[in-house]
Amino acid sequence: MAQPLRHHRCSPVAAPRLEWAGRDDQHVHLVTSAGLQTLPAAARGRLRWDPQHGDGVGRLLIGDNHWALDALLREGLAGQVDLVYTDPPFNTGRRFEHYDDHLPPAVYLAWLRSRLLQLHALLADHGSLLLHLDESVAHLVRVLLDEIFGAANYRNTIIVKRVTKNLQRQFRAVAALPWAHDVVLLYSKSPAHRYPPPLVRKAGGPAHPAGYWKDFWSTADRPTMRYELYGVTPVRGQWKWCQARAARAVANYAAFAAAGEGELLAWWRRRGGCEEYLRPGGPGKVQHWVPPLDQRFADTLWDEFSGYAFGQAFPTEKSETLLQRVLELFSREDDLVLDCFAGSGTTGAVAARLRRRWILVESGPQALTHIAPRLARVPAGGFRVEYAEPESWSTP
Numbered sequence: 424m425a426q427p428l429r430h431h432r433c434s435p436v437a438a439p440r441l442e443w444a445g446r447d448d449q450h451v452h453l454v455t456s457a458g459l460q461t462l463p464a465a466a467r468g469r470l471r472w473d474p475q476h477g478d479g480v481g482r483l484l485i486g487d488n489h490w491a492l493d494a495l496l497r498e499g500l501a502g503q504v505d506l507v508y509t510d511p512p513f514n515t516g517r518r519f520e521h522y523d524d525h526l527p528p529a530v531y532l533a534w535l536r537s538r539l540l541q542l543h544a545l546l547a548d549h550g551s552l553l554l555h556l557d558e559s560v561a562h563l564v565r566v567l568l569d570e571i572f573g574a575a576n577y578r579n580t581i582i583v584k585r586v587t588k589n590l591q592r593q594f595r596a597v598a599a600l601p602w603a604h605d606v607v608l609l610y611s612k613s614p615a616h617r618y619p620p621p622l623v624r625k626a627g628g629p630a631h632p633a634g635y636w637k638d639f640w641s642t643a644d645r646p647t648m649r650y651e652l653y654g655v656t657p658v659r660g661q662w663k664w665c666q667a668r669a670a671r672a673v674a675n676y677a678a679f680a681a682a683g684e685g686e687l688l689a690w691w692r693r694r695g696g697c698e699e700y701l702r703p704g705g706p707g708k709v710q711h712w713v714p715p716l717d718q719r720f721a722d723t724l725w726d727e728f729s730g731y732a733f734g735q736a737f738p739t740e741k742s743e744t745l746l747q748r749v750l751e752l753f754s755r756e757d758d759l760v761l762d763c764f765a766g767s768g769t770t771g772a773v774a775a776r777l778r779r780r781w782i783l784v785e786s787g788p789q790a791l792t793h794i795a796p797r798l799a800r801v802p803a804g805g806f807r808v809e810y811a812e813p814e815s816w817s818t819p
């Protein structure tokens with residue numbers, strides 16, 4: 424006889440772990456001019472300051488980021504970094520003018536994983552990591568990040584617009600739609616961390632430059648939010664704000680009406696631009712005033728600007744607009760911002776302009792051909808140059 428289905432208490436599932444043939448967490452990979460090097464994970468790095476290049480708040484670390492991040496950790500920076508934004512090679516299989524991007528997939532994951540572990544250790548408890556990737560690897564790296572940061576620290580996948588090419592138009596059949604976006608994975612270091620409201624400037628200015636009146640009733644359904652206002656008490660749904668806040672808004676509108684001034688917008692501005700107002704809105708209705716908003720609450724779709732730019736003659740250069748959005752939402756003035764795949768130095772340039780402290784790491788010659796001159800042009804961009812090397816290095 425068929426047994427009735429029994430309800431089982433959900434038991435916690437062990438965190439998923441990404442496996443691949445030959446996964447070996449005891450070693451790290453370095454891509455060197457002599458080819459791929461595999462070293463014990465404990466291989467130590469150090470930093471050597473080059474005083475020729477001056478000094479300043481920023482730090483440009485030249486060399487493999489394994490050495491650089493290890494040296495920063497041992498210098499005492501564990502738990503001191505407020506924000507990591509970084510944009511590693513996506514393992515596209517291509518050779519770019521300034522760097523190669525073609526590791527075997529399993530090596531790529533191991534190579535990236537060891538750097539993500541170091542970044543996790545460097546982040547402050549209130550810190551965040553934003554890892555810029557494309558669709559081809561993001562799903563795998565997210566599992567790695569869940570393992571390292573804990574799935575509870577995964578916050579968002581942000582969609583960033585990328586340049587699309589219409590090459591497929593010439594064909595009679597296509598394999599898939601053209602990719603039009605990159606992804607940025609957002610992780611916090613601790614699940615308790617909360618961000619300030621993510622407000623961003625509205626394109627084209629406020630939709631209602633003089634403000635407008637909107638229905639104060641909503642379909643959400645909390646009985647405690649059904650109180651009397653201007654003789655109206657909802658029988659279902661609710662008012663939008665709690666009673667005390669609504670009472671203040673009623674009093675504010677009464678003061679405006681008593682003053683006999685024509686324009687609410689001018690009155691609101693004179694009173695400091697933060698008062699709220701409620702008024703009767705016709706039979707059975709109440710309205711609240713929505714001031715002209717030149718900001719909106721950001722979500723995960725960042726398609727109003729391109730994630731890429733072409734100002735530095737660097738093929739995978741990200742746009743300063745993207746970095747400005749990242750830095751404004753996830754860091755504050757004086758915070759320490761780290762990018763360990765710096766490329767042409769976009770993160771450092773924007774961090775310096777927005778008065779953050781910054782550390783960039785770049786292993787390629789673009790550290791001196793692109794980043795150093797770019798940062799030298801930013802007025803607040805003073806920096807020192809340090810070379811990241813294995814600890815056993817000895818200068819000939």
Ligand SMILES: C[S@@+](CC[C@H](N)C(=O)[O-])C[C@H]1O[C@@H](n2cnc3c(N)ncnc32)[C@H](O)[C@@H]1O
Pocket residue numbers: 454486487488489510511512513521522737739740741742763764765766767768769770784785786787789
């Ligand atoms: C996608 S690009 C970064 C572009 C950058 N966001 C920009 O706006 O210009 C990745 C960079 O990481 C660098 N890179 C790759 N492996 C590295 C490593 N192990 N250590 C330091 N830099 C590395 C590459 O040389 C390349 O410049």
